[in-house]
Amino acid sequence: MVTRLSRLLTPTLREAPADADLPSHRLMLRAGLMRRLGEAAGLYALLPLGRAALARIEAIVREEMDRIGGQEVLLPIVQPAELWRQSGRWAVYGEEMWRLRDRHGREYCLGPTHEEAMTDLARLEVRSWRQLPLLLYQIQNKYRDERRPRFGMLRAREFVMKDAYSFHRDDEDLARCYRDVYDAYARIFARCGLDVRAVRADPGAIGGHGTHEFMALADAGEAEVVFCPRCDYAADVEEAEVAAVRADDLAGEQGRGGAPRRVATPGAHSIGEVAGALGVDAAATAKILFYIAEYADGRAAGPVAALLPGDRQLNEVKLGNRTGAVHLRPAEQGEVPVPLGSAGPVGLHDVPLFTDRRVAAGGPWVVGANDEGFHLMGVVARRDFDPGTVADLLAARAGDPCPACGAPLSCRRGIEVGQVFGLGTKYSSALKAHYLDAAGVERPMVMGCYGIGVTRTLAAVVEQHHDDNGIIWPGSVSPYDCAVVPVGAGEAAARALSAGERLTEALEARGVRAVLDDRDERPGVKFKDADLIGYPERVTLGRSLADGLVEWKGRREAEPRLVPLDEAAGRIAERVRAAGGGVGPQRGATDGR
Ligand code: ATP
Ligand code: MG
Numbered sequence: 169m170v171t172r173l174s175r176l177l178t179p180t181l182r183e184a185p186a187d188a189d190l191p192s193h194r195l196m197l198r199a200g201l202m203r204r205l206g207e208a209a210g211l212y213a214l215l216p217l218g219r220a221a222l223a224r225i226e227a228i229v230r231e232e233m234d235r236i237g238g239q240e241v242l243l244p245i246v247q248p249a250e251l252w253r254q255s256g257r258w259a260v261y262g263e264e265m266w267r268l269r270d271r272h273g274r275e276y277c278l279g280p281t282h283e284e285a286m287t288d289l290a291r292l293e294v295r296s297w298r299q300l301p302l303l304l305y306q307i308q309n310k311y312r313d314e315r316r317p318r319f320g321m322l323r324a325r326e327f328v329m330k331d332a333y334s335f336h337r338d339d340e341d342l343a344r345c346y347r348d349v350y351d352a353y354a355r356i357f358a359r360c361g362l363d364v365r366a367v368r369a370d371p372g373a374i375g376g377h378g379t380h381e382f383m384a385l386a387d388a389g390e391a392e393v394v395f396c397p398r399c400d401y402a403a404d405v406e407e408a409e410v411a412a413v414r415a416d417d418l419a420g421e422q423g424r425g426g427a428p429r430r431v432a433t434p435g436a437h438s439i440g441e442v443a444g445a446l447g448v449d450a451a452a453t454a455k456i457l458f459y460i461a462e463y464a465d466g467r468a469a470g471p472v473a474a475l476l477p478g479d480r481q482l483n484e485v486k487l488g489n490r491t492g493a494v495h496l497r498p499a500e501q502g503e504v505p506v507p508l509g510s511a512g513p514v515g516l517h518d519v520p521l522f523t524d525r526r527v528a529a530g531g532p533w534v535v536g537a538n539d540e541g542f543h544l545m546g547v548v549a550r551r552d553f554d555p556g557t558v559a560d561l562l563a564a565r566a567g568d569p570c571p572a573c574g575a576p577l578s579c580r581r582g583i584e585v586g587q588v589f590g591l592g593t594k595y596s597s598a599l600k601a602h603y604l605d606a607a608g609v610e611r612p613m614v615m616g617c618y619g620i621g622v623t624r625t626l627a628a629v630v631e632q633h634h635d636d637n638g639i640i641w642p643g644s645v646s647p648y649d650c651a652v653v654p655v656g657a658g659e660a661a662a663r664a665l666s667a668g669e670r671l672t673e674a675l676e677a678r679g680v681r682a683v684l685d686d687r688d689e690r691p692g693v694k695f696k697d698a699d700l701i702g703y704p705e706r707v708t709l710g711r712s713l714a715d716g717l718v719e720w721k722g723r724r725e726a727e728p729r730l731v732p733l734d735e736a737a738g739r740i741a742e743r744v745r746a747a748g749g750g751v752g753p754q755r756g757a758t759d760g761r
Contacts, residue, residue, distance in 0.1 A: 210317025361642025377590025383582030643747025
């Protein structure tokens, strides 16, 4: 059956609502893929084109999960509080969890994730080591009452997640499965046309063995990722190691040797002012930053000092890890024994000092003299001051050497589209999900969990694939492969329309998902909409039809080419296939619910 645009609910908009500020958010609204539900933040309806694109992503996810032995299940979204009490997370999950009661007053939540529920299933059904390993997944709506729902589908309060959980006899088998899922994720995102980097990440609240986040590179991303263009090293800026450089790399015009010189720097406080006053590079200065650290172990809160190159940013997470503080806040004038604008490490007492390893290894440095209006030049760690704890304290930045291979790192923002976790026995121990090993000994199952934000992936695809005129779908994800656009007036219009119908049928017969723009609109409107919606291919049937020709144009091409009408379907089908589009040999998409 021919799909007619006149009958399809695709309400395109010339302007996006004012509060939509990211390309994906704007374009998904303008192209009629989605609509917000009433005035509620972070709740979106997917319209037919959005649903179709999502279904294609889901199909790719299913295929790759099935390929590594995943079994699809579907657990209730509503979960009893009791399970979360057993894991200890009912009390700690906080306001992000959507909680509700039934008519008897019993407590439940709308699942933000399913570790507890899946572990419950495994503890009921798995008895023996012979039943392991098990990799279960589902594609389902998840609920998180995000503090700041925003960016459309990128951070919604109800969203579609593919979540998977694996159960193993031991750590080695978990490691094998983790690697399988990691590889499957890399294939899934590549097939969706996404440029991603797998980043070693902090295990955060879920806890356990290793974890990687899959980051789709995009300016809209909330995370900052450094990655190596030469090898596969990638890390969150918070986590990235900054390699120490050799001492002589930083030896500046101050020369080495000799005692520090005290110099007057009246009115100069910022690094720029000090470097300017002394005629040295900011990279030759070392700055000291004071924080008030709060500890969880009963130690009294107090100041700590971090010493780092003047041209670099402190990574507060790294400092926090080194100090053992649970919270750090910048100290204010009067909270430390030295004047903040002229502070330095020489003669600094009573404040624990953390020295970045570049400062410890390099120099000599210009530092504050702990005397208002004075600095010291030619200062070297260990000779002139006790560096205290030496550690990597820097926020990584583009150009830093890759810790793995030494090539200069690149830096981009990233959208977290997926994450893999080695959980270990955290949940199985808490919920007593045990199995009997070959010797008949009862052991907790070793677990992993793996998530993909399916709706977030859809938005990330739009974020990476668009231009000023609209979306440019990768063939594998596009809701339709080809728009057939009859244009013209009067009798010519009728001829174009009926030729368009036949061409649409011919395309469909070749497995191309085609849509016929049979609307009574001017050609300019039809072309604008086709560009906005972003069909990979477009065929226009107009004046040249009299000569048996149609105009064929790929979404990325500037100009159409003329091709004979009777060759069009075959040639388009070929290109659609090559781009991963069309009705594949792959299993058809079914609804995730
Ligand atoms: P984030 O740090 O972005 O809040 P998360 O670490 O809380 O994400 P996970 O618990 O790892 O997310 O969930 C698995 C996947 O679900 C994420 O990788 C992401 O793609 C997706 N996801 C999480 N929260 C949302 C949301 N509010 N809207 C859309 N997708 C989300
Ligand atoms: Mg995460």
